[in-house]
Amino acid sequence: MSESYDPEKETFMGVPRKKIPWWPTIDYVKCNFCMECDKFCPHDVYARIEGEEKKLIVKNQYNCVVFCRTCAKTCAPDALSFPNKREITKLIKKFRSENK
Amino acid sequence: MDKKLCVLPCNGIDKSLGVVARTVALKLIEKEPEMNLICPVLLNTSDERYETILKESNIVIIDGCMTRCATKLVDERNQKIFKRIFIPAMSKQFKIKPGTNLELNENGQKLAEKISIEIIKELKASEYDEISIEKKLEEFDFYEITVDKYYFQVPKDGYFFNENDCWVKPNGNTALIGISDYLQNRVSDIMFVELPKVGTEIEQFDDVGSFESVKTVLDLISPCSGRIISVNKDLKEHPEWMNQDPYRKGWFAELELKNFDEDWELLMDGSGYFKYMKETITKEKEEMDFKN
Amino acid sequence: MSKKKGYVIPCSGIGKVFGSIGRETAYIVVNELAKDKADLECLPLIVKGKKEVIEALKENKIISIDGCPLKCSYNNIMDKVGRVDAQFMTTDIVKENRDLKPEPYIIPIGENTKELSKKLAEKVAEKINELLENKVEVE
Amino acid sequence: MKKKVGIIACSGEKLLGGTLSRAAARIVVKKLKPHDTIVLCQPLFAAGGLERHGGQQERNFAKEHPTITIEGCEELCSKIAVERYSGPVAATIRVDEIMKAHPEFKPKSREDLGKDGLKLAEIIAEEIAKKVDELDKQR
Numbered sequence: 001m002s003e004s005y006d007p008e009k010e011t012f013m014g015v016p017r018k019k020i021p022w023w024p025t026i027d028y029v030k031c032n033f034c035m036e037c038d039k040f041c042p043h044d045v046y047a048r049i050e051g052e053e054k055k056l057i058v059k060n061q062y063n064c065v066v067f068c069r070t071c072a073k074t075c076a077p078d079a080l081s082f083p084n085k086r087e088i089t090k091l092i093k094k095f096r097s098e099n100k
Numbered sequence: 101m102d103k104k105l106c107v108l109p110c111n112g113i114d115k116s117l118g119v120v121a122r123t124v125a126l127k128l129i130e131k132e133p134e135m136n137l138i139c140p141v142l143l144n145t146s147d148e149r150y151e152t153i154l155k156e157s158n159i160v161i162i163d164g165c166m167t168r169c170a171t172k173l174v175d176e177r178n179q180k181i182f183k184r185i186f187i188p189a190m191s192k193q194f195k196i197k198p199g200t201n202l203e204l205n206e207n208g209q210k211l212a213e214k215i216s217i218e219i220i221k222e223l224k225a226s227e228y229d230e231i232s233i234e235k236k237l238e239e240f241d242f243y244e245i246t247v248d249k250y251y252f253q254v255p256k257d258g259y260f261f262n263e264n265d266c267w268v269k270p271n272g273n274t275a276l277i278g279i280s281d282y283l284q285n286r287v288s289d290i291m292f293v294e295l296p297k298v299g300t301e302i303e304q305f306d307d308v309g310s311f312e313s314v315k316t317v318l319d320l321i322s323p324c325s326g327r328i329i330s331v332n333k334d335l336k337e338h339p340e341w342m343n344q345d346p347y348r349k350g351w352f353a354e355l356e357l358k359n360f361d362e363d364w365e366l367l368m369d370g371s372g373y374f375k376y377m378k379e380t381i382t383k384e385k386e387e388m389d390f391k392n
Numbered sequence: 393m394s395k396k397k398g399y400v401i402p403c404s405g406i407g408k409v410f411g412s413i414g415r416e417t418a419y420i421v422v423n424e425l426a427k428d429k430a431d432l433e434c435l436p437l438i439v440k441g442k443k444e445v446i447e448a449l450k451e452n453k454i455i456s457i458d459g460c461p462l463k464c465s466y467n468n469i470m471d472k473v474g475r476v477d478a479q480f481m482t483t484d485i486v487k488e489n490r491d492l493k494p495e496p497y498i499i500p501i502g503e504n505t506k507e508l509s510k511k512l513a514e515k516v517a518e519k520i521n522e523l524l525e526n527k528v529e530v531e
Numbered sequence: 532m533k534k535k536v537g538i539i540a541c542s543g544e545k546l547l548g549g550t551l552s553r554a555a556a557r558i559v560v561k562k563l564k565p566h567d568t569i570v571l572c573q574p575l576f577a578a579g580g581l582e583r584h585g586g587q588q589e590r591n592f593a594k595e596h597p598t599i600t601i602e603g604c605e606e607l608c609s610k611i612a613v614e615r616y617s618g619p620v621a622a623t624i625r626v627d628e629i630m631k632a633h634p635e636f637k638p639k640s641r642e643d644l645g646k647d648g649l650k651l652a653e654i655i656a657e658e659i660a661k662k663v664d665e666l667d668k669q670r
Contacts, residue, residue: 013263013366040316067264067305067321074317085305092366248535248569249592289408289460291487314409314486314494340461340483404542405572406553418544419642434543436608439577464574471577499554499652500643 012066015095022088023061024071028054030079037071037080045071104157105182105223106136106150108143110170116198117187118164120212123204124185125162127216132223143173158182160219166356171329175298178333183219189272190215240347243374247381253281254374255347260364261373262305264321267347268367270360274329276351277308277322282377284346287313290339295331296353302326304363308353311342324363326355398430398477398520399449401438402457403465409505410459412498413482416509417457417516425517429524439468446472453477453523455516478519485512534670536564536621536663537571537589537598539609547641547648548603548626554644555626555655556601563660567667571598576612593617597666599659601626622662629655 010017023045024037033055038046047059058064066088072080109125112118129137136153143150154177161170162185171184191197191211198208242253259267265283269276284290292312302308307319308328331353335341342350357363368376402418405411422430431452437445449469456465456479466479485508486494495502501509540556543549560570575589593613599622600609613620630636630651638648 042316065264067262068319069307070310070317070319073310073319086303089303089305089366096365249537249571249588251588289410289483291483292490314496339487344461402544403574404544404549404553405574406540406542406556406570407572411572415544423642432545434541434545434549434608435574436541436543436549436612437545437606439574440606440608440611442606462575462578464572464578467578468574499557499649 010062013092013096014099015092017062017066019095020066020088020092022066022083023058023064024069024080024082026054026056026058027079027081030077031056032077032079034076036074036076040074041071104136104153105132105134105160106138106153106157107160107162108138108140108170108174109162110164110168111140112164112169113202115165116200116202116204116208117191119202119204120187120191120198120208120215121162121164121170121185123209123212124187124215124219127212128160128219131216131220140170140173154179160185163187168329168356175330183222184274185215185219186272186274187211187215189274190218192272243370245374245378245381247385250285251281252285252377252381253347254370254377256370259347259370259373260323260367261369261376262321262323262367263376264305264323265377266321266323267373268323268355268363269347269351270324270357273357273360275324275326275355275357275360277320277324277353277355278351279311279320279342279346280373280377281346282380283318284343284350287311287318288315288343289313290342293335293339293342293352295333295335296328298328298331300328301358302328302355304359304366311339320352322355323367324355324360325358326360327358328353329356330354396452396524398426398453398455398523399433400430400455400457400516400520401433401435401465401469403459403463404435405459405464406498408459409494409496409498409501410482410486412459412501413485413494413505413509413512414457414459414465414480416501416506417480417482417512420509420513421516421520425513426520429520430517435465435468438472441472449473450475453520455480455519455523457482457512457516459483477523478516480512480516480519482508482512485515533567534596535569536567536666537593537596538568538601538659539571539573539593539598539613540601541603541606541609541626542573543603543606543608545641546603547638548630550603550641550644551630551638551648551652551655552601552603552624552626554649554652555624555659558652558656559659559663563656564663567663573609573612576616590616597621599624599662599666601655601659603627621666624655624658624662626655629658 043063044060045064047057069082107125107128109121111122158180160183163170164187194214196207196211198211199205241256244253259269261267265280290311290313294310296309302322304325306322308322310319332351400418400421402414404415422432433445454476456476458465459482469476492504492508494505538556540552541549542553560568571589594617598620600620601624603626610620610623636647636651639645
């Protein structure tokens with residue numbers, strides 16, 4: 001992602017992106033570091049770390065497109081999970097109504 | 101080009117709206133004697149009886165209530181559909197209430213007559229030629245932006261969008277959903293579609309099916325909640341329609357809306373989405389130039 | 393009367409890999425699978441309307457191969473020659489072989505792209521045989 | 532926003548020059564000038580006016596942007612197509628002439644350029660890139 005990208009200014013449905021806890025969580029017990037999710041994601045959410053035990057991390061969590069969980073479908077060992085969509089929708093609605 | 105038409109009413113005899121459905125069908129046959137009448141009960145018990153007719157015809161489906169028995173009877177077929185009629189929606193549209201009497205009162209008769217006239221009108225207007233396309237293809241006004249040689253269009257009216265670049269086009273208490281011109285441009289040539297199952301209940305922002313291009317696979321993220329009542333089976337054969345005509349021929353699924361009044365609050369209208377899309381495109385361009 | 397040939401005209405679309413599949417397919421057909429029966433002609437020359445080329449096509453069988461629904465090869469030949477004896481879409485072969493995803497690059501083409509082209513070339517060659525064996529002229 | 536330059540290759544299927552023009556066009560838009568150029572599909576010019584914007588896209592682009600055509604032979608198909616549907620071209624590169632000027636490089640075949648052919652394509656691509664820069668200065 002280029003430096004012109006400013007996560008502070010990003011919003012989703014009028015809610016600051018940073019207020020929405022939507023991004024993948026890696027289950028390191030299941031993850032086999034095949035990197036398919038990273039290969040898929042065009043938004044640089046993941047990062048590969050050479051020489052570490054956790055060779056893959058969620059690095060740019062706010063780059064993750066809210067409600068998108070397509071990367072999880074590329075995950076053969078089913079090691080990726082996302083928050084509950086209903087909860088997130090509720091949260092977005094709450095924020096919007098409080099900040100009208 | 102086949103020009104045959106048939107009509108399948110739900111024929112519900114326990115509700116006045118079911119009786120209206122049946123009456124509409126009878127009036128259609130009366131006005132257009134060439135049209136074939138399909139009996140839902142017979143279709144259900146021995147569907148081979150209607151095999152040839154259904155294969156050769158476009159169908160008018162008339163449902164009297166939310167159970168949508170007539171729709172369900174043809175859902176699993178690859179049936180060419182001319183029009184779906186949902187009597188409660190029509191009753192609302194014409195502001196005629198048929199009451200609850202199973203012997204149709206004057207209002208009930210009037211409603212059936214109006215609906216049948218409406219269908220015939222549409223039939224004539226279509227000149228039969230367009231009717232093999234399941235959803236009516238209306239011309240629409242759109243906003244447009246050109247970036248290099250690519251055009252990005254957004255319909256001005258009738259469509260609502262989420263920030264995941266998917267649209268919903270409500271019509272009474274049903275709606276079509278699909279992907280925006282911008283999204284189809286981004287994924288480029290779509291080669292495969294995975295359509296959702298008819299009958300699936302979905303919440304707003306659930307993924308409903310997916311589409312795959314050489315570049316990527318993406319889920320369609322539904323802008324609204326509801327139940328899938330039909331899917332665009334033609335996309336299996338023609339996934340490129342999602343690229344060529346994303347707002348019309350490329351529709352993905354049809355929903356029975358559950359809570360659109362509330363869903364709507366989180367959606368953008370045409371002009372709102374156009375602004376959002378322009379910002380996205382500009383941002384992408386800036387990033388590209390920055391890398392350059 | 394001289395023996396008829398099958399002219400294979402790919403669109404050669406340059407923006408995406410689907411055009412390259414068509415081009416590669418045409419080369420496999422004329423160089424390997426139907427050497428003595430098939431020939432190539434430049435689509436741009438047809439578009440331009442070069443007389444000799446149009447005449448040659450008119451007297452032989454014509455097979456168009458297109459890479460996108462705009463069907464440049466098919467439409468341009470129909471426009472200039474008025475007849476196409478068989479048409480193919482490279483996207484169809486991609487759809488039929490879901491496990492073989494064509495690589496997005498085209499100079500040079502990738503392994504899967506080559507494999508897909510081979511599969512399509514077999515179909516095209518078979519079609520040429522069929523067209524040339526058919527004694528009844530379809531005009 | 533800076534206007535991009537359109538690159539239109541002859542892509543002729545029958546001749547080596549077509550394959551070279553195609554390769555050179557791709558090198559320009561993918562490697563040398565990815566942000567200043569865009570590749571246009573030559574056959575689409577004639578097949579314009581289809582579904583939604585279809586070929587009109589290419590024609591309109593070439594009306595409003597400078598275009599460079601790359602020709603594989605003396606037929607100048609790309610130039611003629613652009614002039615017929617969009618207007619004058621900004622520059623024309625003749626692949627056959629560049630080939631003559633570099634006899635030291637011997638491309639393998641129209642199907643497979645080989646090492647020498649790819650080098651030649653790079654040289655052609657640089658010529659095109661030079662033209663793009665020249666056009667930039669003029670504006």
